[in-house]
């Protein structure tokens with residue numbers, strides 16, 4: 001039996017703003033976790049990660065993050081650290097949570 | 104205030120110019136992150152969870168009004184209108200954009216500030232007692248020595264690539280407010296039996312993954328020999344410190360592994376050479392530095408208005424009890440401004456508050472402000488007659504919280520709300536504790552209590568030396584908080600002992616309530632502070648309060 005694979009996404013920090021960004025299916029970067037493209041196998045995850053290594057002028061520090069997939073097929077952070085990255089700090093209404101409201 | 108000489112000014116401008124070019128190259132893609140990262144770190148620029156963070160050095164925590172106003176200006180123009188004071192007497196801006204950072208650094212240079220040596224394996228910002236030059240218990244002002252060390256270590260060619268970062272702290276008072284025993288080198292100003300001034304040199308202290316209390320390397324070092332001696336310590340460390348393992352690279356591990364006597368031997372041997380070779384700073388420079396730190400001209404006229412105001416205003420009285428410390432001049436007081444309002448973020452100050460602090464410093468404190476390692480601000484020289492005015496002004500901007508040394512005067516590192524290295528959050532824990540014990544109206548009843556919180560094992564929040572230390576960890580994907588008890592950050596330094604298994608975030612507050620209720624029950628009298636009760640009775644009664652279930656099973 002194949003080892004069970006936890007779905008993953010590729011995330012990084014934006015070079016100019018420094019905030020969290022997510023690799024989409026189209027190979028672009030989105031500020032929304034829900035736009036992230038799912039890797040359903042370890043090979044696919046590695047290929048996606050390798051692909052973005054060349055995007056040094058857009059992002060910093062790409063890595064794979066585990067996700068769970070909700071009933072609509074949308075990835076959700078599996079770990080609290082990744083959940084915080086989708087929102088911003090908890091002491092002020094700053095970061096993504098504020099951007100989401102103003103946009 | 105530290106002296107910013109021509110060398111510094113030119114050096115700093117040069118570095119900003121270079122960095123501007125480097126940022127441009129990074130943005131246009133001609134520098135990779137691997138190439139750029141060491142360059143940005145050399146300039147105090149980190150990449151955190153949600154944004155970049157710029158860490159600015161405040162040498163030995165000293166600021167004047169102009170510098171404080173410039174920090175406010177930077178916070179407004181390029182950040183979100185506030186700054187965060189750290190346990191290293193630095194200020195951090197949490198939201199700069201990469202393209203703006205060179206402008207921020209230029210704005211800092213305009214007032215003689217910079218972000219150099221706030222990162223990397225070099226000698227970091229030298230820290231000192233935040234009551235320096237003002238405290239009534241002081242033997243000698245440590246700032247001239249701190250300034251000498253700052254000048255000596257700035258861009259020191261030999262010590263830019265040490266095995267690991269190197270932190271020096273200095274106190275001129277027997278009551279250690281600078282945590283000298285938890286630094287790579289701690290310096291205490293002392294007098295020998297002939298009443299000559301000198302230093303006690305402590306080495307190998309540090310918190311983090313493997314905490315150690317510093318040990319006395321030299322009991323008495325004549326004043327004039329300080330720099331060659333420190334140079335010798337650094338040379339020995341540079342040569343013998345481990346470079347194979349980041350976690351074993353600090354001097355504390357070298358001292359621990361080689362033994363204090365062995366290190367002392369190597370240092371003394373090297374010192375014989377450095378002392379002979381060392382090009383002493385000129386008498387002129389030493390004089391200039393000393394003169395610079397001469398005490399301001401104090402106005403010694405006592406005023407009865409102060410006593411009268413205390414009589415009639417209970418809020419002022421309560422503020423003075425906790426936030427005003429004894430000044431060497433009886434007509435003056437040292438006013439600590441708490442950055443920890445109930446429910447607030449420890450160390451955060453808005454730009455408006457910074458400007459008010461600057462105004463007060465200028466008007467009432469001989470143009471001096473200090474930042475303490477406890478993340479508070481200090482007006483070191485306030486005439487007692489002016490304290491009611493200062494208090495009223497602080498109150499108007501939410502800076503008059505009367506809680507210094509009490510349960511809500513918590514040290515908390517940024518934790519996982521900002522820090523990329525964190526394993527859990529610290530700020531919300533601090534907010535909850537201060538809010539809850541305020542609701543219970545127990546703060547004054549509990550009395551002196553030092554709670555210190557870190558969001559990971561690196562211990563920037565000094566949790567090991569908190570009377571109650573809290574360490575946030577990631578336990579199987581859930582934030583979990585470990586409690587240590589009995590730590591002490593002063594001259595009687597002790598490392599807290601782990602109380603038992605950690606607590607989930609929602610269990611932590613009830614556990615602390617049980618713990619402190621037990622303390623109130625078992626203390627000998629209301630003057631016996633938590634740490635004393637802990638020392639008298641040991642951990643057991645406190646563990647029973649923290650883990651009542653286990654007691655039940657054991658019974």
Ligand code: SF4
Pocket residue numbers: 516517518519522523524525526557558559560561562563564
């Ligand atoms: S203790 Fe850890 S979480 Fe807190 S600031 Fe230091 S590195 Fe970050």
